[in-house]
Amino acid sequence: MIKLLIADDSALMRKLLQDIFVAEGDFDIRLARNGAEALDLVRSFDPQVITLDVQMPDMDGLTCLSQIMIEMPRPVVMVSSLTAEGAEETLEAIELGAVDFVAKPSGAVSLEIDRLRPVLVEKVRAASKARIRRTLRLTERVRHQMRSAVTARVRPKPARRRPVSGAGKPKQKPGPSALPGLVLIGSSTGGPAALDAVLPSLPGDFPWPVLVAQHLPASFTGPFARRLNSECQLSVVEVGNPMPLQAGTIYIARGDADVVVAARATGIIAMPAPARASYLWHPSVERMVLSALECIDAERMLGVMLTGMGNDGAAAMKKLSEGGGRTIAEAESTAVVWGMPGELVKNGGAGLVRPVDDIAEAIVELVGAHASH
Known part of the structure; x- marks a missing residue:
């Protein structure tokens, strides 16, 4: 059995997602209404994979993800909207260590959930076997992100690794020369x-x-x-x-x-x-x-x-x-x-x-x- 935690503030969405994975027959499922409940269940239930709504009350998805990646890193699939704001939040989540994301249905959820079903199941199954990138220094990324949030979410340019070779020149304007490769x-x-x-x-x-x-x-x-x-x-x-x-x-x-x-x-x-x-x-x-x-x-x-x-x-x-x-x-x-x-x-x-x-x-x-x- 794959231990799955579903965190979403919508009772309807929780029920629909639960039904999808119950029908698969090999998922052991727990539900959370917000980030705080999700963290408690991560500690007690120890899921192999989590679906995490980006926008939730009390503790939102990004804050919850930050804590998971510091304390108990494991594969997380974000559930987010396709709006510009949703895109920015999802990219932040991926920087923090989420392995993938699924777009929320844009219309009537109960009508569009069947369209979402195969993609969601495939991504969650893949995520349950995914590796968390220790080499990307998740804790460093998370702490940087949390510091940034304190300053009105103004994103400072992070210190980057030195280039592997070359003079480290500033960005150059493209020239008209023939394509070398x-x-x-x-x-x-x-x-x-x-x-x-x-x-x-x-x-x-x-x-x-x-x-x-x-x-x-x-x-x-x-x-x-x-x-x-x-x-x-x-x-x-x-x-x-x-x-x-x-x-x-x-x-x-x-x-x-x-x-x-x-x-x-x-x-x-x-x-x-x-x-x-x-x-x-x-x-x-x-x-x-x-x-x-x-x-x-x-x-x-x-x-x-x-x-x-x-x-x-x-x-x-x-x-x-x-x-x-x-x-x-x-x-x-x-x-x-x-x-x-x-x-x-x-x-x-x-x-x-x-x-x-x-x-x-x-x-x-x-x-x-x-x-x-």
Whole structure:
């Protein structure tokens, strides 16, 4: 049996969520009405996984999550709205250690719950087996977050790790030069925290553009890109319209759509594309990599597969590797869910396998070695 704690201030939502997991037949469930009750049950019930509402009375979800991650770290799936405020709160929760999130039904909850059911069950099952990232210094993150909350929730720019190489230059404006190469990064469950470990460690003079497909809703990728931009030496933008791929920039694919790479008379561009039903996850890592292979030599690309549920992008990155490109898969020891990188390793497409804290260094070394040839 999987021990599950459901924390939500809505009696209806608690009942609907409880019914979903009771029907699965292998969940032992407890319910909490607010963060304080949830903390008590974490101590007494010792759940393997928690679903946690962001907005609750007495003690909200973020405060509760902070305490859980300091005292009793375990997998937490946030239940949040798709509003701009909900996106910001959920990204804060992921920074604090939540492994995933589920969007609340936007209309009549009782009518939309069946649509939510398969996604919720899949994410909670995956989270119950997820690893908490000790390497990301959760306690340090939590305490920083709690200090920030005291000062009217004004978010100071955190001290970042020194770049793994390079002169640590300030953000440079993209130049018009030809595309020397391209880094393609795919991630899903646990990905925002993994990207936060990798991207800020790339130096300000990193010579290739970086294109990222992280499975997120459309309302989340803009705030996510802005947060990363405040932390990275490279500029970070959301791909909301066709953009030239240029050194000095990290491009985050817009959520609920796909991102494709295309050749134009002016150079290589990235652009959003309507999500295709033939791809299960969006933004699709598979479609991003395949589109890049159509217009850029594989030898000039580096594919990086970070934590994530499923197998999105594994086949395409194997094709990139077989064409002479380089690939890196996150090691099982640090991946929250070793689905996507694990599939790349299993299909023989991973050139290197590295823990998340070593991936930025590996990226810089591989790109530097390519430039020296």
